[in-house]
Amino acid sequence: MSSLERPSTAGTSTVPARFENPGLEEHKPRLSDIDQRAAKRVERQVALLFAISVLASLAAVVAYFAIPSEDTLGTVRASTLALGLGLGIGMLGIGVAAIHWSKSIMNNMERVEQRHPQRSDAQTRAVAGQMMVDGVDDSGIARRPLLKGALVGAAALAPLPILVPLVGGLGGDWNVSKLKHTVWGDHPEGFVGTLPDGSVGRRLARDPEDTPIRATDVTIGSVFHVIPHGLSEDEEYYEEKAKAVVLLVRLDPRVLKERPERADWSYDGIVAYSKICTHVGCPVALYEQQTHHLLCPCHQSTFDITDEAKVVFGPAGRPLPQLPIAVDDEGYLVARSDFTEPVGPTFWERLR
Incomplete structure (x- = not known):
């Protein structure tokens, strides 16, 4: 029997074990x-x-x-x-x-x-x-x-x-200076609260209802999508909202890892971080309650909110900016100041 043939299982006929190269068509x-x-x-x-x-x-x-x-x-x-x-x-x-x-x-x-x-x-x-x-x-x-x-x-x-x-x-x-400022640092009349030290801060509100949030409303493990209270419906509304959106989460204070200079940026385990991914600016809004991780759905960057939203996975190059918060004299959560660094991806006028 030829080495190119083998017995067929269907009868006495033979089938090739391999085929010769037919070559290219004309x-x-x-x-x-x-x-x-x-x-x-x-x-x-x-x-x-x-x-x-x-x-x-x-x-x-x-x-x-x-x-x-x-x-x-x-x-x-x-x-x-x-x-x-x-x-x-x-x-x-x-x-x-x-x-x-x-x-x-x-x-x-x-x-x-x-x-x-x-x-x-x-x-x-x-x-x-x-x-x-x-x-x-x-x-x-x-x-x-x-x-x-x-x-x-x-x-x-x-x-x-x-x-x-x-x-x-x-x-x-x-004008890239716009990237370094959000309306959290603005204090329009009627939308701010007074802190114990006499300073004022813009109240945090639910998105999109724009209802202010009391600290007692936020239970451990709960998540709030937050915008600045009283965000004006003017022609720059969407631009300002896109920069200012925040995710608010309450954790057990014992799991938080905070540097001394950031000890007053949270309130009884309540932390607030920018929702804008530091990779390419996608909305980071997927929260894993068991691991305390925030996930970006675009490229899977993952941030640990127990450790100042540091990057634990993915292409993002820096942590999510944290919004310093406190509680005013009426029990509402307010922003102590604007973000201390620009939100979103890195751009050419910043080092990182």
Whole structure:
């Protein structure tokens, strides 16, 4: 019996133990391979896609300056939406053009490479380098100045929608000082409480009811989603709320690990931490009562609220900022001050 055959379990016939490599199918040339007019047509299509990318990038920059910052579509600033759309269409144009270029103009001959050890020898690496050079030659970029110019123009302008808001003094509202302040430090009349030392603090309120919270309402293990009491329903309501949202939890005071300088930031086991993840700003609102951990649902960063919300798992680089709290003369929880550090992810004007 041949080594390529083995007995069949269904009868006396034999079936192959393995199959010979059938090889590649016969190569079928594309229309652009055999018709010069078709090749030129594809070249113009690719150039058009690059041109669309250029126009989208320029339109995004123009819209960013031309649309007033107070114009909104729903809750989204119109200039920000235009910037994002321009950036997306610009990048999409480059990507689609590159794919169309490679599939319709570059060589599409099938090649087979046998598996080999992970580290190649010097000769193989030299061949690989030559293949890259051949690929550049195969793209025809040296012989196609139209595509070369379109590619360079699209690639050069595509980053503009990202760079323009980062350049100060060009008319954009990019004031990072706003990231260092929340309305917890404001004391509007009627929404504050007086502390025993005579100072005042903004009361903590349930989100979204805006009802102030008494310390006696918070039992051990309970969780409250908190906003500043009396948060104004003005045009910046959502911006201010997004920075100021807090998660309030009551623990057994014996499990808290507090530095001496933070001993008065909590009240009888009640602690308050920013809900904004220090990784990329997702809402941290999943509380594990048994482990006393707060979890971010986006990238699984985990914070230990018994130990000043330090990071115990995940990509977040620093603890959640703590809101110092106390109880006023009427028994309501109030913020002793604003957060002592900016909330949310790290940005370029802070060291960590």
